Amino acid sequence: MITDERAAIWLRELSGFERLVIWKVMTGCSYNKDIAKKLHSSEQTVKNAFSHIYIHTGFQNKVELALFVARNRNLEHRLEVMAEFDYLDRIERAEKKEASKPPSSAYVSICQP
Numbered sequence: 001m002i003t004d005e006r007a008a009i010w011l012r013e014l015s016g017f018e019r020l021v022i023w024k025v026m027t028g029c030s031y032n033k034d035i036a037k038k039l040h041s042s043e044q045t046v047k048n049a050f051s052h053i054y055i056h057t058g059f060q061n062k063v064e065l066a067l068f069v070a071r072n073r074n075l076e077h078r079l080e081v082m083a084e085f086d087y088l089d090r091i092e093r094a095e096k097k098e099a100s101k102p103p104s105s106a107y108v109s110i111c112q113p
Contacts, residue, residue, distance in 0.1 A: 010057050011078060016086030017041075021049045023083035025066050040094070 011019065017039070024035045032050070036043040050062070059065040 011082065014053065014056065015049075016082075016089060017045075018049045018053050019083050020086050020090070021046055022053065022065060022069065023080065025062050026069055026080075030062060039090075 014022075020039055021035055024038055029035045029038060032043050032046045036046045039046070053065065054060060057065065059068065
C-alpha cells in the first residue's frame with residue numbers, strides 16, 4: 001500500500017506530462033487515444049507515460065491509480081493544481097516553438113514581390 005507521504009513524493013517526481021496524463025484519467029478520459037488527442041500528443045507518448053507512471057508508483061493499471069488519487073483528496077487537489085500549471089507551461093512552450101518557426105516557403109513566395 002502506498003502511503004500519502006510516498007504519494008506526495010512520487011507526484012513531485014513525475015514529469016509534468018505524466019501528471020497531465022493522470023489528471024486526464026481523473027477527469028474521465030480512459031483511452032490512451034483520447035488522452036493523446038486532448039494533450040496534443042501521440043498515443044505512443046501517452047503509453048510511454050503510463051509505463052513510467054506504473055513503474056514509478058507501483059500501480060498496475062489506470063483503475064488502481066485513479067482510485068488511489070480519488071481516495072486521497074489532498075493528493076487529488078495537489079494533482080489538479082500541478083496539472084493546471086503543467087498544461088499552461090505546455091501551451092506556452094508550444095506557442096514559443098510555433099512563433100520561432102520560419103515562414104513556410106509558400107507563404108514567402110506569395111508575400112515576396
